[in-house]
Amino acid sequence: MFESLKKKFSRTSEKLEEELIEEAEKEDNLQEEEGKKFSFFSFGSKKENMEEDESNLLSEAEGTVGKETENEIPGGDSIEEDVDEKSGLLSRLRGSSAKENIEETSDEEKIIEESQDEEKSHFWSRNKDNEDNSVDGEAGGGIFSFVREKTIQEKHVEDILFELEMELLQGDVAMEVANEIVESVKEDLVGKKIKRSNDITEYTFLALKNAVSDIISIPSKSMTEMIEDKKAEGGPLVVMFVGINGTGKTTTIGKLANFYMKKGYTPVIAASDTFRAGAIEQVTYHADNVGVKIIKHKKGSDPAAVAYDAVEHARAQGKELVLIDTAGRMQTNTNLMDEMKKIKRVSKPDLVIFVGDALTGNDATEQAKKFNEAIDIDGVILTKADADSKGGASLSIGYVIKKPILFLGMGQGYDDIMEYDSEWMLNQLFSDNDESEIIED
Template sequence: MFDELRKKISNAVKNLIKKEEKETKEEVAAAEQIAEQQVSKEKTDSPLEVNTSVATKIKGAILGSVRLTEPEIDGFIEDLRKSLLQADVSYNSADEFTKILRGKLIDTRFKAKDINSEMFENVRGALLELLGTSKPGIDIIDAIRTRIGSNDIPVRILFLGPNGTGKTTTMGKIASMLKKEGIGSVFSASDTFRAAAIEQTEHHAKVLGIPVIKSTYGADPASVAFDAIAYAKAHKIPVVLIDTAGRQETNRNLINEMMKMVKVSKPDITIFIGESTAGNALSNQIEEFSKHMKIDGIILTKLDCDAKGGNAVSIAQATGIPILFFGVGESYDALVRYTPEFVVDSILPNN
């Protein structure tokens, strides 16, 4: 998870530090030489007032703090920008990030002995600032509690996205999370298309001990959702979790079917389930779905299988839709709430 981004940022910083250390060593050597000359000159000029602190002062000035030159910063920034692009960070986000970072570096005086950790602090600050520019996502638990408080239930949550991205699995994870919070839910097995999809939902329902409303394969998925909502109303179950069949954003018929689902089930929260590993294709997928229905949040799955991790950094900014959670494995508890700190802590090496 994030291995490539971590490595790339780390390498860019290391390269710069190595260069900087080499230059500092050379500068110190030169300074020592100047100082020695100065000292011996002072000795000769005025043998009674030997100022030996000159050497220390020059050395201290160089060793004590370092300001990177603009060409050095620009070289580093360009290195980093290319690395981010290779790790699937979108062009705009990489640009924005390096602009923020450049501003920080230009203003920083590094303590020479801490330059490594200070550099990472700057990168960390810039990443947090970049992530902070994205719209914050809805807090699902809070939203549901508010609705329960005003007796306005059930809350309808619809999961959609391309084939095999983890919709059904993630729906199970959300049900499990809600259960831990003491919030009941019911599944709508509205993938009536893919073989074994209904059984897969039934399996989660059985393990988690929650009801499932289903029909037969080929049945209208919208009417299954309608029945699940009616069931929740009748049994005062606060949340309906609606699974859907995977569909490509380019399949007009399936997108039309989804529009009907949205019209009938009137979801309160529509969540796009996308694979972190989808690379640059992900933002196109989300944008195409968004043309036809409002998407409230993204759950980025399979982050555990994604060596690059760039989508976690830039997909919210690229699409204007916040990430709500990350899927980090197959088990029910492999769901991490999105925070900028989680992303930054996962990417930056602990040093």
């Protein structure tokens, strides 16, 4: 599920990592070069001091080093070998009591270490799999590290975030949701101090995860809790299902009747799609399969009256749940939208649920907006999530209309429905890296 978003998220993390490592490497190389030149020249000046000491050993050593030095400066090649040889000579000088010599020796050793570090940094930045995963520990023991800590600046993230936004939009994420994610990731990252490459990936990934987590978590009571609340008041929970044609309203009603029967409740279905040919037969088929009562009138009759009768029936029989099926309609069809408003007025549902097809991506979000404007919906059920590789609607729909997703349709069987769980959704979206924890603010 949601492969497309998953890919986009890990690509963003990797790109930022690449950019920062490249920049850090450039800076480190520059520093390194400057460092070598400096110690090289300080070594040359040391030579003069040492000559003043007139020590035989020292003169012999310096003579050799001096020669190498002259040979190596112009070409600038073999610097590491050069340093190695110098270091060998200098370690011989270590036996000397001259304090200056000792100081010079440790300077040279530093250069060697840095030079080795540079090799490590190249090696590790290209062999990420071998990296240590800890974030706070000091770099060492072969772990890649920047020579200095790097602070992420706006310029580092601008291109990547622009790309992320484009990709989210292509992945059918609604514009306002894409903007929100990008802004939140930017806020999270800019100013963050990073020590090594796996920090970058982790921080970017967690920033994304935090942003998405905020977007998909809309607190809501579960439908079961709502049934219980209504039961305590002595009435059924009346739920009306709306949406455009073929999104899965009737199938979802069959699934929910089954779901709540299994929980010990007694649902009743209202066949309020009196409009489409075969609709009454279809919903009757599901009611019979699941074993629940169906209230139906003739084709073409008033759907509001059917819904009203079903509510009366549930009240009279002490049933806990009324599921009202309605005809699919385009949000642009004014007559049918008015008819839907009438069903709502007459049956006074506790919940109006928009049923959207996840596969239609941003269209589902746009339709939800229109239905919400027309009759103020209370929640969403997204169907066909089992076949949704993009994830755009799942990510956007709740946030855009500020209403919770209540269930996800996960297939064509009666058991193929699950209560929406934002943690589960987050793991679906980020499952390749799901061992990461969400950063606490």
